[in-house]
Amino acid sequence: MIGTITRATRTHLEDFFELEPLYTPEERLIRDSVREFVQSEIRPHIDAWWTQGVFPEYLPRQFGELGVLGVTLPERYGGSEASYTAYGLVNRELEYADSGMRSFVSVQSSLVMYPIYRYGSERLKNAWLPKLASGEAIGCFGLTEPDAGSDPANMRTRARRVGEHYLLNGVKRWITNGTLADIAIIWAKEEESNEILGFVVETDTEGFQAVDIKTKASMRASATSELYLDEVAVPISHRLEVRGLKGALSCLNQARFGIAFGVLGAGFGCFEEAARYTEDRLVFGKPLASKQLVQARLADMLGDLTKGSLLAYHLARLKEDGRDTPARVSLAKRDNVRAALKTARAARDLLGANGITTEYASIRHMLNLETVSTYEGTDTVHTLVLGREVTGQNAF
Amino acid sequence: MKIITIIKQVPDAEARLHPAEEGIDLDGVTFVIDGMDEYGVEEALRLREQGFDAEIIAVALGPQRYEEAIRTALALGADRAIHIETDTVLDPITQAKVLSNLVSEEEAELVFVGGKQADWDSAALGPALAEALGWPHSDWTTKLDIGAGTLTVTHDTDEGQEDLSLPLPAVITTQQGLNEPRYPTLPNIMKAKRKELKKLPLDQWGGVQAKTAVVGEAIQVRERLNRVIEGDPVEAARELVRLLREEAKVL
Ligand SMILES: Cc1cc2nc3c(=O)[nH]c(=O)nc-3n(C[C@H](O)[C@H](O)[C@H](O)COP(=O)(O)OP(=O)(O)OC[C@H]3O[C@@H](n4cnc5c(N)ncnc54)[C@H](O)[C@@H]3O)c2cc1C
Numbered sequence: 001m002i003g004t005i006t007r008a009t010r011t012h013l014e015d016f017f018e019l020e021p022l023y024t025p026e027e028r029l030i031r032d033s034v035r036e037f038v039q040s041e042i043r044p045h046i047d048a049w050w051t052q053g054v055f056p057e058y059l060p061r062q063f064g065e066l067g068v069l070g071v072t073l074p075e076r077y078g079g080s081e082a083s084y085t086a087y088g089l090v091n092r093e094l095e096y097a098d099s100g101m102r103s104f105v106s107v108q109s110s111l112v113m114y115p116i117y118r119y120g121s122e123r124l125k126n127a128w129l130p131k132l133a134s135g136e137a138i139g140c141f142g143l144t145e146p147d148a149g150s151d152p153a154n155m156r157t158r159a160r161r162v163g164e165h166y167l168l169n170g171v172k173r174w175i176t177n178g179t180l181a182d183i184a185i186i187w188a189k190e191e192e193s194n195e196i197l198g199f200v201v202e203t204d205t206e207g208f209q210a211v212d213i214k215t216k217a218s219m220r221a222s223a224t225s226e227l228y229l230d231e232v233a234v235p236i237s238h239r240l241e242v243r244g245l246k247g248a249l250s251c252l253n254q255a256r257f258g259i260a261f262g263v264l265g266a267g268f269g270c271f272e273e274a275a276r277y278t279e280d281r282l283v284f285g286k287p288l289a290s291k292q293l294v295q296a297r298l299a300d301m302l303g304d305l306t307k308g309s310l311l312a313y314h315l316a317r318l319k320e321d322g323r324d325t326p327a328r329v330s331l332a333k334r335d336n337v338r339a340a341l342k343t344a345r346a347a348r349d350l351l352g353a354n355g356i357t358t359e360y361a362s363i364r365h366m367l368n369l370e371t372v373s374t375y376e377g378t379d380t381v382h383t384l385v386l387g388r389e390v391t392g393q394n395a396f
Numbered sequence: 397m398k399i400i401t402i403i404k405q406v407p408d409a410e411a412r413l414h415p416a417e418e419g420i421d422l423d424g425v426t427f428v429i430d431g432m433d434e435y436g437v438e439e440a441l442r443l444r445e446q447g448f449d450a451e452i453i454a455v456a457l458g459p460q461r462y463e464e465a466i467r468t469a470l471a472l473g474a475d476r477a478i479h480i481e482t483d484t485v486l487d488p489i490t491q492a493k494v495l496s497n498l499v500s501e502e503e504a505e506l507v508f509v510g511g512k513q514a515d516w517d518s519a520a521l522g523p524a525l526a527e528a529l530g531w532p533h534s535d536w537t538t539k540l541d542i543g544a545g546t547l548t549v550t551h552d553t554d555e556g557q558e559d560l561s562l563p564l565p566a567v568i569t570t571q572q573g574l575n576e577p578r579y580p581t582l583p584n585i586m587k588a589k590r591k592e593l594k595k596l597p598l599d600q601w602g603g604v605q606a607k608t609a610v611v612g613e614a615i616q617v618r619e620r621l622n623r624v625i626e627g628d629p630v631e632a633a634r635e636l637v638r639l640l641r642e643e644a645k646v647l
Binding site: 012020025026028029030032033036037065066067068071075079080081082086090282285286287 | 412426428463464467468471579580581582583584585586587588589624626
C-alpha cells in the first residue's frame with residue numbers, strides 16, 4: 001500500500017553516534033524544552049526578522065522566562081546550576097533557528113553575566129545578575145575597536161582615575177546588543193598602569209552613546225553597534241577584580257565553548273534542508289539524492305557534523321572537569337565553525353536558485369556563519385593559537 | 397487538597413517504529429510524556445496558580461523508563477512523584493485497581509487521566525479508575541472550573557458538548573483544548589532533581605493478576621515505494637490515478 005512519506009527524523013542522523021544515552025535526564029529535558037520553544041516561538045518568524053534586520057524587543061523576556069540566560073550560574077543569582085553540556089545544547093538548539101538568537105544568549109550569559117559573576121563585587125552581582133537572568137536587563141561586551149580586533153591589547157580606549165571614579169574615553173565597534181543594552185562590560189587601559197581593566201558601565205551614564213551598524217549582510221537578526229564613550233564616569237566599585245587581557249579572554253573562552261556547540265545547530269539545519277530538498281527535487285528524471293556526486297556531499301556533511309558533535313560533547317565534559325584549556329577551545333571553535341560553514345555552503349549550492357532566497361534557511365545560516373567564523377577569534381587567530389601549541393613559537 | 401495526575405510514557409509521535417519478529421522494536425526510539433497526560437498536569441498547575449491550595453502528585457504505573465516522563469511532570473511543576481514500577485503489561489481494568497489503592501491511600505480528591513493513550517489508543521483507564529473508586533467522572537474534558545466541593549466542566553460528546561457539575565472527589569479525563577501546556581523552564585528542570593520520586597512495588601497492596609494477557613502485537617506498516625512517474629504531466633496524472641485505484645486501492 002502506498003503510505004505517507006516517512007523521512008529520517010531529526011534525532012536519527014543528528015545523533016548518528018548515539019550521544020543521547022550519555023546526557024543526563026536534565027540535559028535531555030533542557031534540550032527538548034528549548035527545542036520546542038524555538039520551534040513555536042522563533043522558527044515561524046526568523047526569516048522576517050532577519051530580512052528586516054530586527055531583533056524583537058520582547059525576546060529577552062521570553063528567553064528569561066524559559067531560563068536560558070546564565071544557565072550554569074547559581075540559583076541565588078537567577079541561574080539554573082545546569083551543566084556546561086546543557087549550556088552547549090541550549091546554544092545548539094537556538095542556533096538551529098539562527099546564529100543571531102544564539103549570539104544574544106552567548107553575549108548575555110558568557111560575556112556579561114560570567115564576568116560579573118567571576119570578577120564582580122557581591123553588590124554588583126546582586127544588582128545585575130537576577131535582572132540579566134530574567135531578561136529584564138540586557139548587557140553587551142565591548143572589547144573590539146575600529147582599529148583593534150584580533151589584537152585587542154592594542155586598544156585605544158582609556159580609563160583615567162579621578163577620585164572615586166574612572167573616566168572612560170574611546171570607541172568600541174562591532175558590539176552585539178550595543179543599542180539594546182542597559183549595561184556594557186567595557187575593557188579599557190588604565191592610564192597610569194597601561195593595564196587592561198574591565199568596567200560595568202550603565203549605558204544611561206552621560207557621555208555614553210550607542211549607534212547600530214545597519215549595513216550587515218550577516219547576523220541580521222541581531223543588533224551590532226558602535227559605542228562612543230566620552231568622559232563616561234564610572235564609580236570604582238563598578239570595576240571588575242581582574243587585571244590584564246586575561247579577564248576578557250576568560251570570558252571569550254566561555255563564549256567560544258558555546259559556539260562550538262551552537263554552530264552545529266546551524267549546520268544540522270542546513271544538512272536537513274539539503275537532504276529533504278535533494279530527495280524531492282528531480283533532475284534528469286531522477287531525484288537529486290540518487291546522484292553519486294550529491295550523495296558524496298551529503299555524506300561529507302554527515303561526517304563533518306558528526307565529528308563536530310563528538311568533539312563538542314567531549315569538550316563539555318572536559319570543561320565540567322575544569323580541563324578545557326584555551327587551545328582545546330580554539331580547536332573546537334575553529335573546526336566546528338568550519339564544519340558548519342562548509343555544510344551551509346554546500347547546502348546552499350545543492351538548493352540551486354532556491355538556495356539564493358531566504359525562503360530556505362541555508363543561505364541565511366551561511367551568511368550568519370561568516371560572522372561566527374570572524375568573531376570570537378577569527379579562524380586564523382585560532383589556527384595561530386594551535387600552531388603555537390604545536391611548535392611553542394608565537395607567530396601572531 | 398491533593399491532586400493526582402496519572403502519567404504515561406509513549407514513543408515520540410515523530411519517531412520511526414520498526415516492526416520486529418515479535419511485536420515492535422523500540423530500540424533507539426525516543427519516548428516522551430503522553431501529550432494527553434500533559435494536559436492533566438497543566439490543568440492541575442493552573443488550578444494551583446488560580447490560588448487553589450493543592451499538592452500535585454504525578455503518578456505512573458509502568459516500566460523503569462517511565463521515569464523520564466515522570467521527571468518531565470516534576471519539571472513542569474508537580475510537587476512529588478510516585479512510580480509503581482513494573483515490566484508486566486497490565487490491562488486498564490487491572491491498572492485502575494492498582495491505582496485506586498494508591499489514590500485512596502494518598503487521600504487525593506481530584507485525579508487527572510489522559511483522555512486517550514497516544515500509543516495504543518486506549519481510552520479506558522480514566523473511566524475504569526472512576527469505577528474502581530466509585531467516583532464521578534467526566535470524559536473528553538475541555539474546560540474545568542473548581543468551586544467549593546464541586547467541579548463544573550465542559551466535555552465533548554459524540555454529537556457535541558455538554559456542561560456537567562460533579563461533586564469532589566472526581567476523576568477527570570482530558571481532551572485536546574483543555575489548555576495549552578507550558579514548556580518546562582530550565583530552573584524548574586534543575587529543581588525537579590531535588591523533588592521526591594518514590595518507588596513502589598506493584599504488589600504493594602497485595603498480588604496483582606492481570607485480567608488479560610497480550611499474546612502478540614503488530615503495527616500498521618507504511619512503506620514508501622520511491623517510485624517516480626515519468627512522462628508528461630497529463631500522462632503522469634493518469635498513471636497516478638490508475639496506481640491509486642488499482643494498486644493502492646484508495647480511490
Ligand atoms: C556581527 C558581529 C558581532 C560582533 N560582536 C562583538 C561583541 O559583542 N564584542 C566585541 O568585542 N567584538 C565583537 N565583534 C568583533 C569581532 O570579535 C572582531 O571582528 C574580530 O575579533 C576580528 O577583528 P577585526 O574585525 O578587527 O579583524 P582584524 O583583526 O583586522 O583581522 C582581519 C583579517 O586578518 C587576519 N589576521 C589577524 N591577525 C593575523 C595574523 N597575525 N596573521 C595573519 N592573519 C591575521 C584575521 O584572521 C582576518 O582575516 C563582532 C563582530 C561581528 C561581525
